[in-house]
Amino acid sequence: MPCEPDRCAACSARSEGLCGSFADGDITSLHAIARRRSAPAGQVLVWAGEPATFCATVVSGVLKIVRHDAQGREQIVGLLFPGDFVGEPFADRRTESVVALKDADLCVYPRPLLEQLLEAHPPAARVLLRRALATLTNARRWMLTLGRRDARQKVAAFLLDMAERSDAVDTLELPMSRGAMGEALGLTIETVSRQMTALCRDQVIALPACRTVRLLDRSRLAALAAV
Amino acid sequence: MPCEPDRCAACSARSEGLCGSFADGDITSLHAIARRRSAPAGQVLVWAGEPATFCATVVSGVLKIVRHDAQGREQIVGLLFPGDFVGEPFADRRTESVVALKDADLCVYPRPLLEQLLEAHPPAARVLLRRALATLTNARRWMLTLGRRDARQKVAAFLLDMAERSDAVDTLELPMSRGAMGEALGLTIETVSRQMTALCRDQVIALPACRTVRLLDRSRLAALAAV
DNA sequence: CGTAGTGTTGAAGTTGCTCAATCTTTGTGG
C-alpha cells in the first residue's frame, strides 16, 4: 500500500501547485523523480540560453525570473514564491534566467521525467495549465503597469502587489533591493528611491527600515496605483 | 464509424492548437460543442468584467486582447491570429477585453462543456498547456520591450514581431492602426508615427501605404530593436 | 577603522507626452 513519503508529508508546499495535484498515495510517483536543492541569495539557478534540463517547485524563499536584451538591459518578468512552479516543460532551451533573491529551497524534477509524468498523470497537466493561465493573467496585468503607468503609479502598484502576495495586514518585508524593484518596474534605482521617499513624505507608507514597508493608507495607495 | 465533420475538414485552423489535439475520428466531440461566429472589425467579443461564458479558436482574422485601468488607459496585452485560442478556461470572470482588429471568424465553445472535455480528453489539456506556456514566454518577451526599450526600439521590435508572425519576406501588412500600435507599445500615436517616419527616413523600411511596410534592411531593424 | 554594498539626494539633460494644426485616406450620399 503506497503511503506519503516523509519528506513530502513534512513539506510546506505539499498542498500547493503541482504537488497538490497528487493524492497522498500518488505522490510517490512525483517524489520518485524529485531531488532537493537549496540556493543562497544571489545564486543563479538557471542561465538564459542554456538547455532546459529541469523544472522545480519552490519550497521556500523568493526567486526572480529575468530577461535581458542585446544591450544587456534586464527586466524582471516574474517572481516565484513558495509553491510556485519553476521552468517550462516542453521547451528545450531557457530564454530567461532564474536567480534567488533570498535563500531558497527547491524540489527539482528532471525535465524528461516530468514530461512523462504529465502524460501519465492528467491531473498534473491540468493543474499546470491552471497555474500557467493564472501566471499569464498576472503577467498581462503587469504589462499594463509597465506600459501605461508613471513612476509613482508603478511603485504604488508594486507595493500593493507585494502586500497581497505576503498577505500583509499593515507591515510587509520587501524580498528585494531597490535595484531589483527598478528591474521589475522598468525604472532606475534613483527613480524608485525618490518615489518611495515621496510616498513616505505623503504619509501613504512609512519606512522603518529600507526593506520594511508599513502601509499607512492602503486605499490611498490603491488610488495612486490606479488599479 | 466516426468520421471528420465537414466543417472541421474544411477549416483552415483544423491542424492548429486545440483542434490539432484531436484525431479525425475524435474531432466530433469538439465539433459537438462548437458553434461558428463571425465578428466585423471593431466589434468587442469579450468585455472585461463580464462573466466568462465561452472560449474559442480563431479561424480567421486578427483580434487584440486589451486591459484597462481605473483611469481608462488601455494596454494591448496580446494579439490573436488564426489557430490561436481565445479565453481562459477555469476563470469565471474576464479581466481583459477582446476586440476584432480585422473581420474575424471564430469557433466558439461554451466554457463548462469545454472544461468537461479537457477532463475527458487529456491530450487537449496538454496542448492548451503547451500553448499557454508559449504565450506566457511571448508575453514576457514583450514585457522586456515595454519596460526597457525606448520608442525607436519598441517600434522596431514591433515590426520585427509582426514580420515573423506573418512570415513576410520583405513586405508586410499591419493588421492595425497607429493608435493600436501605440496601445501595444505603451506609446502615443504621435510617437509611433514619428518613429515610423524616422525609420523611413533612415531607409530601414519603406511605407508604400500607411499599413504596408516594406522591410529594406532587416538586420539593421533587428539591431535597432536590440533583440 | 576602512571598504564594499545599498540607498538617498541634487542638478542637468533627454525623451516622450500634450496640445494644436495640417494632411491623407476612407466612406457616404448626392
Added chain:
DNA sequence: CCACAAAGATTGAGCAACTTCAACACTACG
C-alpha cells in the same frame, strides 16, 4: 463620379517626467 465628412496619420512647439551623472549617507563586515 464628385463632394464632403469623418477618421486616421503626420508634423511642430513647448513642457513634464524620467534618466544620467555625481556626491554623499548609512550599514554591515572584515
